[in-house]
Amino acid sequence: MIQNLRVLLLAVSMVYFVQTVYPQNNNVLWIIKPQFDYVGDFHEGMALVEIDGKWGYINKDGKIIIEPQFDAGDDFQEGMAAVEKDGKWGYINQEGTMIIKPQFDEVCYFQEGMAAVEKDGKWGYINTEGTWVINPQFDAAGDFSEGIACVEIYGTWGYINKKGTVIIKSQFDTAGDFYEGMARIEKGGKYGFVTKEGKIIEPKFDEVHDFHEGMAVTKKDRKYGFVTKEGKIIEPQFDAAYNFYEGMAAVKKDGKWGYINQEGTWIIKPQFDYAWSFNEGIASVKIDSKWGYVKNPLTAKEKTAHYEQAGAFVGTVNSIQGNEVIVAGNIAEKVRLFDTLCIFSGEKMVLLRADFPMMTTAKCRIISGAANDLEKGMKVYLYKRKSEEEKNK
Numbered sequence: 032m033i034q035n036l037r038v039l040l041l042a043v044s045m046v047y048f049v050q051t052v053y054p055q056n057n058n059v060l061w062i063i064k065p066q067f068d069y070v071g072d073f074h075e076g077m078a079l080v081e082i083d084g085k086w087g088y089i090n091k092d093g094k095i096i097i098e099p100q101f102d103a104g105d106d107f108q109e110g111m112a113a114v115e116k117d118g119k120w121g122y123i124n125q126e127g128t129m130i131i132k133p134q135f136d137e138v139c140y141f142q143e144g145m146a147a148v149e150k151d152g153k154w155g156y157i158n159t160e161g162t163w164v165i166n167p168q169f170d171a172a173g174d175f176s177e178g179i180a181c182v183e184i185y186g187t188w189g190y191i192n193k194k195g196t197v198i199i200k201s202q203f204d205t206a207g208d209f210y211e212g213m214a215r216i217e218k219g220g221k222y223g224f225v226t227k228e229g230k231i232i233e234p235k236f237d238e239v240h241d242f243h244e245g246m247a248v249t250k251k252d253r254k255y256g257f258v259t260k261e262g263k264i265i266e267p268q269f270d271a272a273y274n275f276y277e278g279m280a281a282v283k284k285d286g287k288w289g290y291i292n293q294e295g296t297w298i299i300k301p302q303f304d305y306a307w308s309f310n311e312g313i314a315s316v317k318i319d320s321k322w323g324y325v326k327n328p329l330t331a332k333e334k335t336a337h338y339e340q341a342g343a344f345v346g347t348v349n350s351i352q353g354n355e356v357i358v359a360g361n362i363a364e365k366v367r368l369f370d371t372l373c374i375f376s377g378e379k380m381v382l383l384r385a386d387f388p389m390m391t392t393a394k395c396r397i398i399s400g401a402a403n404d405l406e407k408g409m410k411v412y413l414y415k416r417k418s419e420e421e422k423n424k
Contacts, residue, residue, distance in 0.1 A: 074106035075368075077125060088112070088127075097127035109141040109368065111159060120148070122161070131161035142174035143363070145193065154182070156195075165195035176208035177364055179227060190214070190225075199229045210241040210416075211342055213260055222249075224258070232262045244275040245341025246293055255282070257295070260342075265295040276308040276415070278329045278337040288316070293337060298328060311399055312380060331375040338373075338412040345372060346393075348409045354397045356383055358411045363390045365413060373414035376404040382414060 071079035077088045077096065087099035088107075103115040111122045111130065121133035122141075137149040145156045145164055155167035156175075171183035179190050179198065189201035203225075207215035213224045216234060223234035224247065238250035239258075246257045249267060256267035257280070271283040279290040279298055289301035290309075305317040312327045329337075338344065346360015358372065366372070366388040372395060374381045381400030385393045 071106060074108065075110065075125070077107050077112070079104050079106065079112075086114070088125075096125070097123065105138075105140065109144070109159070111141045111146075113138045113140070113146075122146070122159075130159070131157070139172075139174055142176065143178065143193075145175050147172040147174060147180070156180070164193070165191070173206070174208060176210070176214075177212065177227070179209050179214075181206035181208070181214070188216075198227070199225060207241070211243070211245065211260070213242045213247070215239050215241065224260075226260070232258060236267075240274060244278070244293075244337060244343060246275045246280070248272050248274060248280075257293075259293070265291075273308045275341075276310065277312065277327050278334045279309060279327065281306040281308050281314065290314075292329075293340070299325065311382065331378045331380070334380075335375055335410075335412075343412040343414075344410060345413050346411050348374065348405055348407050348411060349392065350407065351402055351405050354402060356395045356397060356402075356405065358383070358385075358393045358395055359391060360411070361391070362388050362393045366393050367416060369417040370413060371398070371415040371417075372411050374400075374405060374409050374411050376400075376406075376409070379404050381405060383411070 067080040067082060068084075069081040073091060076090060079086055080089050080095075080099065082099040085099035086101045086104040087095055088097040088104075090096050101114040101116055105113040107125060110124060113120050114123055114133070116133045119133035120135045120138040121129055122131040122138075124130050135148040135150050139147040141159065145158060147154055148157055150167050153167035154169040154172035155163055156165040156172070158164050169182040169184060170186070173181040175193065178193060181188050181190050182201075184201040187201045188203040188206035189197055190199040190206070192198050203216040203218055205217040209227065212227055216223055216225050216231070218234040221234040222236045222239040224232040224239065224242075236249040236251050240248040242260065245260060249256050249258050249264070251267040254267035255269040255272035257265040257272070269282040269284050270286070273281045275293065279292055281288055282291055284301050287301035288303040288306035289297055290299040290306070292298050303316040303318050304320075307315045309327045313324050314327070315322055316325050345365040346358045346362060349357040349359040366385050368385065368388060370385045370388070372383040372385060374383070379400060381404055382398050383395035384398045385395050387394035
């Protein structure tokens with residue numbers, strides 16, 4: 032588990048876009064001229080930039096919003112960014128106001144309203160006002176995910192709730208965040224999973240991925256397979272495998288790619304030189320050195336049944352106004368900022384972006400599909416987490 036993702040350690044410099052278009056040179060369309068010593072990705076409309084050894088933030092128009100003044104910084108998350116000054120870390124808001132003064136030795140992002148921070152060699156959790164919610168007492172600590180965080184106590188890892196109560200005793204060599212009610216754990220060099228109730232899927236795999244749509248990729252003896260939340264296994268037999276999306280997973284066998292369902296049955300037999308996961312009902316595939324697209328053959332009913340089985344239900348449509356949709360349900364536990372949600376209207380699928388998730392409602396924007404296909408009361412499912420594009424394609 033990565034504790035502290037520092038933007039200043041990015042391996043690749045990137046170019047960002049603003050409205051002004053600059054002349055092309057060598058087929059590169061410059062939209063913002065190179066002027067920074069280093070840059071980070073945009074998060075919540077802001078990007079970290081370095082000028083003369085100091086870090087600040089710009090907006091998507093390329094305007095410096097927070098003057099470079101910090102020794103280091105992190106991305107914005109939940110409206111706050113960690114910054115370092117004179118060897119200590121604190122947090123600023125998007126106006127550049129120091130909300131929590133620099134006082135910590137190490138820090139993590141805010142997640143679910145809390146951030147793991149280190150002070151005097153021990154980790155605890157603070158809220159967005161900088162108040163200790165869980166006093167520093169752990170050797171290491173992870174972000175909260177689905178109301179639970181992993182913590183290290185005397186060399187092994189367990190899990191706590193938001194009150195700081197240990198709910199899964201410290202026993203693992205490493206531990207990951209919860210996704211869909213399951214967390215990756217390692218013991219004795221092998222990987223498995225643990226539920227929120229502490230039930231363990233035996234660590235016997237060489238590698239595992241996070242759960243997605245009720246299934247997780249596993250690896251054993253250089254072959255890939257899958258496991259369900261109940262521990263049912265699709266035996267490792269594939270040369271490569273991606274996560275399930277829209278009820279199917281792209282897998283490679285004997286040099287060719289195809290798609291299986293959650294039972295491990297071939298829905299599209301292996302025939303492609305390469306294949307990506309389904310997205311918005313379509314997947315890109317390569318055959319005979321050329322790329323094309325294939326349609327997801329599953330019906331909306333089959334996809335819905337898969338999402339229900341996977342536990343991806345998050346709530347229902349509460350209201351629709353133009354391109355804005357309010358979703359009501361168990362939002363705090365199920366939905367994060369900028370997650371993608373989906374709704375089925377007949378055979379049509381409408382995708383939403385969760386722009387403002389709260390405790391029981393989420394203000395969303397339609398990013399694919401039409402508002403006139405939606406009705407109040409329609410079921411809404413988690414389609415893709417914002418982080419998955421980087422982690423698990």
